[in-house]
Amino acid sequence: MSDALKEKPNAESLPKSNGAAVLIDGHYAPPPADKDGKLWVRTSARIEAEPQQCYDIWRDLENIPSWQEEIVEVRRTGEKTSHWVMRSGDKTIEWDSEILADEPGKRIAWHSIAGDAQNAGEVIFEKAPTGRGAFVTVLQEFRMGKLATAWETLIGRNPKQAVIENLRHLKAMAETGEIPRIEPQPHGQRGTVGEMKKSLYGEKVPVPSGTKERVSA
Amino acid sequence: MKAVCWMGKSKVETLTVADPQILNPHDAIIKITRTAICGSDLHLYDGFIPTMEAGDVLGHEFMGIVEETGKAVTNLKRGDRVVVPFTIACGSCAFCKKQLWSACDNTNPNAHLMEAAYGYSGSGLFGYSHMMGGYAGGQAQYARVPFANVGPLKIESDLPDEKVLFLSDIFPTGYMAAENAQIEPGDTVAVWGCGPVGQFAIASAFMLGAGRVIAIDRLPERLQMARSIGAITVDYSEEDVDVLTALKDLTGGMGPDSCIDAVGLEAHSSDLKGLYDSVKVALLLETDRPIVLRQAIQAVRKGGTLSIPGVYGGLLDKVPFGAAFGKGITMKMGQTNMHKYMKPLLNRIQQGQIDPTYIISHRITLDEAPDMYKIWRDKKENVTKIVIDPWATKQAA
Ligand SMILES: NC(=O)c1ccc[n+]([C@@H]2O[C@H](COP(=O)([O-])OP(=O)(O)OC[C@H]3O[C@@H](n4cnc5c(N)ncnc54)[C@H](O)[C@@H]3O)[C@@H](O)[C@H]2O)c1
Ligand SMILES: [Zn+2]
Ligand SMILES: [Zn+2]
Numbered sequence: 001m002s003d004a005l006k007e008k009p010n011a012e013s014l015p016k017s018n019g020a021a022v023l024i025d026g027h028y029a030p031p032p033a034d035k036d037g038k039l040w041v042r043t044s045a046r047i048e049a050e051p052q053q054c055y056d057i058w059r060d061l062e063n064i065p066s067w068q069e070e071i072v073e074v075r076r077t078g079e080k081t082s083h084w085v086m087r088s089g090d091k092t093i094e095w096d097s098e099i100l101a102d103e104p105g106k107r108i109a110w111h112s113i114a115g116d117a118q119n120a121g122e123v124i125f126e127k128a129p130t131g132r133g134a135f136v137t138v139l140q141e142f143r144m145g146k147l148a149t150a151w152e153t154l155i156g157r158n159p160k161q162a163v164i165e166n167l168r169h170l171k172a173m174a175e176t177g178e179i180p181r182i183e184p185q186p187h188g189q190r191g192t193v194g195e196m197k198k199s200l201y202g203e204k205v206p207v208p209s210g211t212k213e214r215v216s217a
Numbered sequence: 218m219k220a221v222c223w224m225g226k227s228k229v230e231t232l233t234v235a236d237p238q239i240l241n242p243h244d245a246i247i248k249i250t251r252t253a254i255c256g257s258d259l260h261l262y263d264g265f266i267p268t269m270e271a272g273d274v275l276g277h278e279f280m281g282i283v284e285e286t287g288k289a290v291t292n293l294k295r296g297d298r299v300v301v302p303f304t305i306a307c308g309s310c311a312f313c314k315k316q317l318w319s320a321c322d323n324t325n326p327n328a329h330l331m332e333a334a335y336g337y338s339g340s341g342l343f344g345y346s347h348m349m350g351g352y353a354g355g356q357a358q359y360a361r362v363p364f365a366n367v368g369p370l371k372i373e374s375d376l377p378d379e380k381v382l383f384l385s386d387i388f389p390t391g392y393m394a395a396e397n398a399q400i401e402p403g404d405t406v407a408v409w410g411c412g413p414v415g416q417f418a419i420a421s422a423f424m425l426g427a428g429r430v431i432a433i434d435r436l437p438e439r440l441q442m443a444r445s446i447g448a449i450t451v452d453y454s455e456e457d458v459d460v461l462t463a464l465k466d467l468t469g470g471m472g473p474d475s476c477i478d479a480v481g482l483e484a485h486s487s488d489l490k491g492l493y494d495s496v497k498v499a500l501l502l503e504t505d506r507p508i509v510l511r512q513a514i515q516a517v518r519k520g521g522t523l524s525i526p527g528v529y530g531g532l533l534d535k536v537p538f539g540a541a542f543g544k545g546i547t548m549k550m551g552q553t554n555m556h557k558y559m560k561p562l563l564n565r566i567q568q569g570q571i572d573p574t575y576i577i578s579h580r581i582t583l584d585e586a587p588d589m590y591k592i593w594r595d596k597k598e599n600v601t602k603i604v605i606d607p608w609a610t611k612q613a614a
Contacts, residue, residue, distance in 0.1 A: 048311055133311065161329060172323045176307045176364075177289065178241040180326045180341060185353045185361065186234040188222035188272035197270050197347075207326060211242065213288075 012129050020044075020124050020139040037143055041160035044137040045167050049174040051125035051134040052105040057173055058123060059108060067169045067179065067208045069162055081113070093117060118143035138167055162205075169208055179210040219607065220274045220357035221586045226264035229587045234274065237353060237361035242289035245365035247301060251378040252279035252355050254586070254593055254603040255386060256412050256481070257528055261346065262590050265482055265504070266530055268330060268348040276356030277303035277343040278385040280378060283369075290365045299369035300563075301362050302555035303386045305341040305352065308367035319552035324363065325350045334531075339552060356586060358607045370559045379604060380566055383413070383573045389558035390526050391417020391479070395425050397524035397549035398475035403428035405468055407516060408448070409509045410479035411439035413576050413602050414526055418477050419448045420571055431467055433460060435485070438599040442576065464516045472518035481527025484508035497534055504531030514541050525550035576602040582609045 014026045020042060021029050031042035047054055057067070061082050064074045073085040080099045085092060095115030101122075102108055111120035121140035128135045140163050172179045183206070220234045237246055255278055260266050280300040283293050293299065306313050310322035321340035325331060328338035330348040341363070344354015353360065362369060372381050391414050398406055406422045408415050411434035422430050423446070432443035435454035443450050451463045464473055482505035485491070497503035509527065514537050517523050523546055541548065565571055578601040581589055589603050 046311065048309060048314070165329065168328060172307075175309045176243070176323050178243060180324050180350070180363065181240055182326055182351045182353070183240075184235075184238070185240075186218065186220060186237055186274055186357070187353065188220070188224065188230065188232040188234055188274070191224075191271040194270060194272065 010130060020122055020137040022137060031139070032141075039142045039160060040139070041141075041163045042137065042139045043164045043167050044135060045171045046128050046133055046135055047171045047174050048133045050105075051127060051136075054134050054136050054170065054174050055105045055108070055125045057170055058125075059102070059104075065208065066210055067173050068166045069169070069205050069208055071208075084115075084117075086117075095119075136167065136170065138163060165205075169210075173210060177210070179207055181207040183207070218358040219583045220353070221276060221583060222271075223261055223269050223273045223275050224271050227262060229262060229275065229590045231583050231586055234357075237359050239285060239287045240361065241363060242287045243364045243366055244287040245283055245290055245293055245362045245369065246285040247279070247281040247299065247360050247362050247369070248284045249279050249281040249355055249358055249360060249607050250298075251281070251382045252276050252357075252605045252607060253382060253385075254278075254356070254589065254605070256414060257345070257386075258590070259594055260481070260483060260528060260530070262594060263483060266346050266348075268327075268346045268351075270347060270351075273344070273346075273351075274353040274357055275344045276354035277345055278382065278387070279343075279355030279360060280372075280382050280385060281360075283365075284359065286365060292366050293369060293371070298372045300372060300381050300384045300559065301343075301355065301360070302368050302370070302384075302389075302559060303343055303345075304339075304552055304555045305343070305350065305363050306367055306556055307364050313367075313556075316554055316557045318554040318556040320554075327351055342552070356583070356605060356607075358583075368556065370563060372563070374567060376566065379574045379577065380572065381563065382604065383417070383576075384559050384562055384566075386553070386555070387413040388417045388562055388573055389555050390414050390553040391419075392421040392424075392558050392562060393553045394418040394477050394479060394524050394526035395421035395427075397522070397526075398422065398425075398477055399522045399524075399547065399549075400425045400427050400475055402426040404474040405429040405431065406475045406477065407431045407433065407464055407473040407513070408443075408477045408479055409433045409484075409513060410481075410527065411436070411443045411450075412479065415439075415477075415479035416442060416446070416576050416601075417573070418479050418526065419443055420446055422475075422477070423447060424565070424570070429467075431464065431473065436596055438578075439601060442601065445575075460512055461516055468518070472516055472521065474518055475522045475524060476513040476517040478509045478513050478523070478525045478527045480509040481525075482506060482529045484510075484527075494534070503534040505529050505533050507533040507536055511535065511537055514538075514546070517544070517546050519544045520546065522547045522549065524548075526553070577604055579603045581605055582611050583607050584611060 032040040061074045065071045070086050072087045075083045085094050093116040095112045095117040098113045100109040109122040119142045124137045126135050169179050218236050222232050283297040304319040305324040306318040306321040307323040312320040324341035325338045331338035341350025343352050406427045430448040432448040433451045440450040453460050486508045494506040
């Protein structure tokens with residue numbers, strides 16, 4: 001580094017690279033482009049919590065249905081493998097997943113090994129610059145298949161958006177212990193366009209419960 | 218329960234709907250004792266705010282008695298009397314920690330809609346479109362209030378409901394507008410709009426040290442109200458009145474130190490510029506009518522401050538940004554960071570520094586609300602503020 005600029009009271013040391021490839025040699029790199037039937041999504045959230053706390057929520061596989069959309073069951077099947085069940089409307093999709101890397105408080109990577117869905121992903125947990133909570137970055141890849149199609153046709157939600165919403169739910173869980181929701185709530189007659197609008201607004205996807213317990217006192 | 222529902226543009230009905238229920242651990246159910254209709258509700262009534270859906274329960278200014286609490290609610294119990302802020306905030310995200318409560322990260326279940334329109338989502342609001350959270354509102358007999366540990370302000374004194382009701386929105390909104398105006402002792406402040414928000418902006422400007430406040434509107438009863446609390450008034454609709462000239466005349470040619478736009482996107486105008494905006498809005502080439510915003514940018518002095526509590530929703534045309542740059546002005550705006558102001562303003566009411574009931578003109582039942590929306594929009598019957606008692610029944614004539 002040159003010494004043209006000496007006064008940088010709060011500057012971090014120049015990060016060379018990080019997981020999920022947001023930075024390469026100190027330079028921003030855009031997410032991978034979709035091609036050959038592969039969809040990519042990369043999304044990140046700054047969370048008022050320690051990276052370890054966010055990791056712990058994510059790594060608690062059996063509890064994932066309480067904060068990831070439409071996932072109804074995650075069952076451990078081995079030391080590194082698990083079985084996933086997703087229900088959209090009356091359609092059920094199942095697959096097996098294997099953890100490829102597990103660095104507590106830092107990173108989890110996985111891929112699907114069998115079943116109705118082909119996906120792979122990585123989630124990075126790091127301290128945000130100057131100690132402001134955690135940065136959680138998810139990089140996920142899907143092949144167009146039953147999973148992606150079900151999301152798009154049944155729920156009217158792009159599978160990429162589902163990844164973004166799930167990270168939003170994780171943030172809400174880590175920061176507040178609950179996920180914001182409005183259904184069911186009082187309303188007058190919705191009329192005929194109501195249902196259509198509901199799916200347009202993304203309100204057809206049930207918000208995960210955020211908890212297994214009763215909410216009233 | 219009974220609730221006032223939005224059923225389409227210019228169509229509001231009082232209907233019987235289901236009671237709300239606790240959905241999350243930090244929720245409370247409030248039995249509403251007083252609620253109000255706001256200038257912001259007109260933007261919904263007139264169809265300016267997208268993502269309303271037929272059947273949505275309206276209302277964001279309400280107070281009442283705690284009926285039931287979720288299991289994580291620790292500082293409220295059944296029977297407590299509370300005023301509820303219209304912005305919903307979690308209290309623990311980075312924005313809440315900075316006191317930017319209306320920018321809360323964790324209270325809009327439809328954040329993706331607002332992200333698509335604005336880049337990022339603000340907090341959820343009661344009764345104010347699906348883009349802003351889709352929460353059922355408070356022109357009803359009961360409401361579900363999320364994050365009840367953080368929002369509702371407990372009223373422990375025996376002040377009547379009406380004296381504290383406006384802590385739910387318009388008093389803090391007027392106050393934040395005056396704070397955003399960066400008033401220095403003796404400054405001259407111009408306020409467009411003498412509705413409830415304008416009234417409290419005028420009162421707050423004086424509290425914060427303004428020497429002179431100039432209030433602009435066309436409705437005589439509102440101008441009178443502004444004079445009653447010490448403002449000089451200008452009727453922009455009077456023949457031969459030009460607002461910019463009037464403001465120069467009243468400031469020795471220098472312009473007001475601060476300008477407050479308490480009108481927002483439905484500003485009224487009868488001249489050609491207004492027609493231009495109405496036609497563009499009708500053709501969907503523009504969503505808002507920024508008539509006051511344009512005037513305020515022109516009127517404010519060099520290096521002055523423009524504070525904008527009036528709501529804007531979408532795309533504005535012909536905003537004189539060159540004038541803003543050329544004079545080096547500061548602009549501050551946004552939904553009110555309610556939670557920051559409620560307690561200090563309650564103290565001012567308790568100490569008798571202000572009695573907010575002076576703006577009330579109508580007290581009605583829920584069943585009368587649909588008709589009142591029309592009167593409110595047309596500013597008939599000298600209406601200045603409508604308060605609803607959701608449990609009152611119409612007196613037999
Ligand atoms: N920022 C917030 O959080 C927040 C909260 C509440 C209300 N608001 C907004 O504040 C604005 C005012 O609310 P209100 O309840 O006082 O509404 P209101 O409709 O009662 O008042 C608006 C006033 O503006 C006047 N007006 C219209 N055109 C004008 C013009 N060209 N010049 C001067 N005056 C003009 C009207 O005659 C009326 O008296 C609305 O846009 C409302 O949505 C914002
Ligand atoms: Zn309001
Ligand atoms: Zn928050």
